[in-house]
Amino acid sequence: MRQVENLRRRLGFAVLFVTHDMSVVSHFSDRLAVMYAGEFMEIGGTRTVFDQPRHPYSLGLMDAFPSLVGARRELVGIPGNPPSLVSPPTGCLFAARCPSVTEECRLHRPELVDLDGHATRCHLVNPRRSDD
Amino acid sequence: MTEPILRVEGMSRHFQVGGLRSAGVLHASDDITFDVLPGEIVALVGESGSGKSTIARVLAGLYPPTSGRIVFEGRTLGKTSSRAVRGKMPMVFQDPFGSINPVLRVGHALQRSLRLHRPDLDSRGRLAEAVSLVEKVGLLPGEEVIRRFPHELSGGQRQRLGFAQALASRPSLILADEPVSMLDVSIRIGLLNVMRDLRSEGVSLLYITHDLASARYVADRMIVLYAGRIVEEGRTEDLITRPAHPYTRLLMATAPDPRLPLASDADVEDLGEPPRVINPGPGCRFAPRCPLAMDRCREATPEFVQITPLQRAACFAAEEST
Ligand SMILES: Nc1ncnc2c1ncn2[C@@H]1O[C@H](COP(=O)(O)OP(=O)(O)O)[C@@H](O)[C@H]1O
Ligand code: SF4
Numbered sequence: 334m335r336q337v338e339n340l341r342r343r344l345g346f347a348v349l350f351v352t353h354d355m356s357v358v359s360h361f362s363d364r365l366a367v368m369y370a371g372e373f374m375e376i377g378g379t380r381t382v383f384d385q386p387r388h389p390y391s392l393g394l395m396d397a398f399p400s401l402v403g404a405r406r407e408l409v410g411i412p413g414n415p416p417s418l419v420s421p422p423t424g425c426l427f428a429a430r431c432p433s434v435t436e437e438c439r440l441h442r443p444e445l446v447d448l449d450g451h452a453t454r455c456h457l458v459n460p461r462r463s464d465d
Numbered sequence: 466m467t468e469p470i471l472r473v474e475g476m477s478r479h480f481q482v483g484g485l486r487s488a489g490v491l492h493a494s495d496d497i498t499f500d501v502l503p504g505e506i507v508a509l510v511g512e513s514g515s516g517k518s519t520i521a522r523v524l525a526g527l528y529p530p531t532s533g534r535i536v537f538e539g540r541t542l543g544k545t546s547s548r549a550v551r552g553k554m555p556m557v558f559q560d561p562f563g564s565i566n567p568v569l570r571v572g573h574a575l576q577r578s579l580r581l582h583r584p585d586l587d588s589r590g591r592l593a594e595a596v597s598l599v600e601k602v603g604l605l606p607g608e609e610v611i612r613r614f615p616h617e618l619s620g621g622q623r624q625r626l627g628f629a630q631a632l633a634s635r636p637s638l639i640l641a642d643e644p645v646s647m648l649d650v651s652i653r654i655g656l657l658n659v660m661r662d663l664r665s666e667g668v669s670l671l672y673i674t675h676d677l678a679s680a681r682y683v684a685d686r687m688i689v690l691y692a693g694r695i696v697e698e699g700r701t702e703d704l705i706t707r708p709a710h711p712y713t714r715l716l717m718a719t720a721p722d723p724r725l726p727l728a729s730d731a732d733v734e735d736l737g738e739p740p741r742v743i744n745p746g747p748g749c750r751f752a753p754r755c756p757l758a759m760d761r762c763r764e765a766t767p768e769f770v771q772i773t774p775l776q777r778a779a780c781f782a783a784e785e786s787t
């Protein structure tokens with residue numbers, strides 16, 4: 334696990350546990366947490382998060398990895414840069430880069446909401462009740 | 466045939482290691498031979514410790530080869546390369562601060578190297594060129610970016626600036642040693658796209674990486690290193706679809722890919738790291754980990770066999786099957 338932690342440090346703060354040592358990851362983790370700007374954006378079963386990501390950041394990440402299989406195609410990843418951690422934005426930390434951003438996202442920081450053991454921090458996935 | 470921009474011929478670089486009683490010679494790279502053609506992107510791929518940075522540093526003139534020669538734009542490089550040669554073959558490092566000056570404003574640093582390498586430009590021309598350089602690597606708007614200090618940029622933006630700085634000397638070949646490995650995954654792809662776009666600038670690129678998938682994404686041709694030696698070389702798609710060397714196949718099998726089912730522990734054994742090669746004897750350096758190893762692999766060093774006119778592999782098993 335220390336090795337995984339080292340990898341996380343080495344790869345930076347936003348890490349999908351994809352390392353060249355997949356066996357270590359699957360060995361130590363059957364759950365996967367996707368972090369962005371220091372916050373957990375999505376947590377769930379490793380395979381579930383890979384196969385059915387819900388958070389827009391996780392979706393973007395899936396399009397940020399070149400692959401050895403299939404045709405070589407142009408990837409765009411996630412345009413933009415992570416927010417400043419010194420003066421983070423008020424609302425969702427991913428708002429500045431999110432293709433699905435709404436006014437509400439800029440105003441309110443979403444909570445991490447657990448549905449069926451798969452938790453996501455996003456207003457799109459977990460709409461706020463109007464009486465909040 | 467097109468003349469290569471760079472030709473590396475039988476280049477080896479060794480280091481003395483150990484103390485008085487345990488002194489040895491570490492073979493960081495051995496008998497490295499390859500070409501880079503004009504406008505071509507070549508990837509040098511291998512695990513950590515396989516000798517990639519050593520090759521880059523020898524090419525950049527940071528230290529001389531132990532033996533062999535390097536021919537750049539038709540001329541054999543001497544012990545120390547001149548500033549003009551270094552401008553023609555600049556290096557972008559893993560840490561962007563390796564290639565940019567932290568105390569100068571972006572525009573100031575760029576104009577400084579333009580003054581050195583672009584005598585054809587006057588001061589207004591240099592300013593315009595500095596703006597155009599940062600915009601070429603996707604730093605927009607250029608007029609604003611050139612007024613910033615490097616620390617005001619994000620890691621990804623600084624690494625783009627490293628490429629702008631490299632382009633300022635109108636290079637024919639950029640050496641990029643793990644340029645994206647310190648970046649957040651979400652911005653890596655943007656930088657890989659910047660590298661791919663260098664093709665339209667007519668610049669060649671030697672992209673050094675441990676990441677086979679990103680090498681496939683940017684490179685026309687790939688060179689695979691193991692323990693200081695080239696084990697396979699070929700056009701990217703040929704190598705990916707028909708790898709001939711057992712080590713290339715192992716690298717492919719262990720490459721991460723979030724879109725594929727997770728490999729089970731049985732499928733993928735721990736890659737570990739290539740051995741540190743000290744006072745080596747003959748034999749294939751991959752033999753201890755090779756599923757196809759035969760007696761002869763431990764007795765003699767495999768020579769290259771041409772798999773196709775454009776693909777070669779240094780392996781006895783590949784030789785027997787061609
Ligand atoms: N200056 C040096 N002195 C001694 N050994 C070195 C030196 N530079 C590199 N090496 C050794 O050479 C081998 C290859 O290193 P390097 O070229 O940095 O590999 P890579 O860039 O592929 O990780 C390693 O075993 C490393 O320890
Ligand atoms: S909360 Fe809004 S901005 Fe944040 S990820 Fe969800 S949709 Fe995008």
Ligand code: SF4
Pocket residue numbers: 710711712749750751752753755756757758759762767779780781782783
């Ligand atoms: S030469 Fe022998 S040990 Fe080396 S890669 Fe080929 S089969 Fe394996």
Ligand SMILES: [Mg+2]
Pocket residue numbers: 517518519642643
């Ligand atoms: Mg290195």
